[in-house]
Amino acid sequence: MRPRKLIYVAAGVGLMAALAPWSVPAASAQHAKIDCANAKTFCTEVLDSEQVFGNNVYVGHDEPSLLFYSNKPGSGNQMTYNLTLPADPSASGNPRTDGKSYNFELHPAFWFGMALCDDQSYPESLYNGLAGPCTPNSDANIPGNTGSGMAHAPGVAFMEMQFYPPGWALWPPGVSCDPTKWCAALNIDSLSENPVTGQVLNSTCAARTGLEYVNFAFITHDGVPIGPPNPVDATFDTFNPVGNSDVSFFNSGDQLSVALADTTNGLGITITDSTHPTQSGFMVASATNNFGMVQFAPTGTACTNIPYDFHPMYSTSSEATRVQWAAHSYNIAFSDEIGHFDFCSNVQTHGTCGQSEGLGGDTEPSDKDDNFCFPAAASSLVAAAGCLATNAGFDGMSYQNVWPDGNANHPAPVDFTSPLTGGVDYNRLAFETDLPRIEVKAVSPYNNCNRTTGTGCVNPPLTDDGAAASFYPFYSTAAGGTSACSWVFGNQIPFNGTNPPYPFYTTNSFGGNPAEYGSLYLSTYLAFPSGTAFHTSSRFNNFHNGLASNPCAG
Known part of the structure; x- marks a missing residue:
């Protein structure tokens, strides 16, 4: 749900002035946070951004996803x-003229996800006296689609095991950890909002942690975070992996096993690098490791971290398991973060773009989505100047035909x-993309999606020139790669015998885009405020295509 976010550094509780995106402080002990309200294009997409962050404020981004379903405990x-x-x-x-594309241009992150318990998160049922603490690993936590069921469900967070590409501006506040190596981090997003009463976290604490708060820890060799993960106590060190020998760095082409499993002390993630075993690492989302919930306090000024072991919320991964405050409908999923990078001809001092955006025949004057920009001099390897804000004009690199295709x-x-869960396949899946959430007119002026009726919600989306986007990436099954059948994301990869520059090739692209992502998908949420009658509202936030069997099992 979220690639690298702009970090603001605080002295005490008050925020300092926002840093230029390529400038970072040296005071490693200063408080720092992932600020969704200000770095609004880089955070987990909530069901209604305006409801949380204010009118005409969009928080989120384009997330084509692959959801895995199973009824197996x-x-x-x-x-x-x-x-x-x-x-x-x-x-x-010259990255702007030589026809090349890079991972950091296409996706500043990709991730594997899971719903987790958080008693201080939406829908604040513990605070409201409607439910007790969350019982981990239980389908009794499924909220259902009734207002009463959702209001009585335990608080929920969403975990993303994110991977960050090499070669561009370095953390923080860039997207790369190293000029040539990948890194990975455990992210847990929670929402401090009470949909029943219409209350949110008090403004003093929200200024320190955010209403949508994030626990964050890079994967390390010894499983010890490099800084406090919880948002009340996090420091600059939490977000600075550069040159840190404790952090796990991975080479392009490395073959990894990513294991997610609950432990006594919280969700544990182990990444085993079979190509370079010494780079393997792990992390447990435990109170011992300084993970924690932000106590929900809608009045006053208190801002309290409650040490917490974050455990998985559900036993199964059925279609009914979800994070009810998120725009997407997923629990167990893979997602790619797209729709960010666009070239900029002249990066301004405070991270905006002057003159022009884009490349080649799509070069045009810069516009309002050209923010959070870095000059070429800020790059660690590829000398590209560009911007990372949500590309609401749908004309950046993610929407060009420069995705993996054998070129x-x-x-x-x-x-x-x-x-695999206990060695057993997930027997169903779905393709899902949250384009309707981005296509509201306040976010993307040439689109006009009515998420209540579905009118004007389209795939492919319209660019800021009013034409359909040039390209939209999709999932395919592949042979010859990680296993006999694996998933790849981008474009079709033809088989040509030796198949350079990589060994795999597409076997099924499910019709490509838009066929793969299916039709509009209606989700039900608690109204805000729902009141004690627990009123609901429904939104078309996604295109969704469920398959009754997994075509790439095992």
Whole structure:
């Protein structure tokens, strides 16, 4: 749900002035946070951004996702994926004119996700006296689609095991950890909002942690966070992996096993690098590791971290298991973060873009989505100047035909297997993309999606020139890669015998886009405020296509 976010550093509780995106402080002990309200294009997409962050404020981004379903007990709390990290073309040449594309341009992150318990998160049922503490690993937590069921469900967070590409502006506040190596971090997003009463976290605490708050920890060799993960106590060190020998760094092309499983002390994630075993690492979302909930206090000024072991919320991964405050409908899922990078001809001092955006025949004057920009001099390897704000004009690199397709000037795709739970396949899946959430007129003026009726919600989306986006990436099954059958994301990869620059090739693209992502999908949420009658509202936030069987099992 969220790639790298702009970090604001605080002295005490008050925020300092926002930093230029390529400037960071040296005071490692200063409080720092992932600020969704100000770095609004980089956070978990809530069901209604305006409801949380104010009128005409959008928080989120384009997230084409692959959802995995199973009724097997344990499928909601333990699984293993195999993954091959994608390689990039060489860094030589002019990135704006030589036809090359890079992972950081296409997706500043990709991730594996899971719903977790958080008693201080939406719908604040513990605070409202409607439910007790969350019982982990239980389908009794399923909220259902009635207002009463959702209001009485335990508080929920969403975990993303994120991977960050190399070669561009470094953390923080960039998207890369190293010029040539990948890194990974455990992110847990929670929402401090009470939909029944219409209350939110008090403004003093929200200024320190955010209404949508994030526990964050890089994967390390010894499983010890490099800084406090919880948002009340997090520091600059929490977000600074650069040159840290404790952090796990991975080479492009490395074959990884990503194991997610509940432990006595919280969700544990182990990444085993079979190509370079010494780079393996792990992390447990435990109170011992300084993970915690932000106590829900809608009045006063208190801002309290409650040490907490974050456990999986559900036993299974059925279609009914979800994070009820999120725009997407998922629990166990893979997602790619797209729709961010666009070239900029002249990055301004405070991270905006002057003159022009885009490349080639799509070069045009810069516009309002050209923010959070970095000059070429800020890059760690590829000398590209560009911006990372949500590309609401749908004309940045993610929407060009530069995705993995067998062309050596394009990167290899993310190549991963379907998950196994206790050695057993997930037997159903769905393709889902949250385009309708982005296509509201306040966010993307040339689109006009009415999420109540579905009118004007389209795939592919319209660019800021009023035409359909040039390209929209999709999932395919592949042979010859990580396993006999694996998933890749991007474009079709033809088989050509030796198949350079990578060994795999597309076997089924499910009709490509838009066919793969299916039709509009209606989700039900608590109204805000719902009152004690627990009123609901419904939104078309996604296109969704469910398959009755998993075509790439095992």
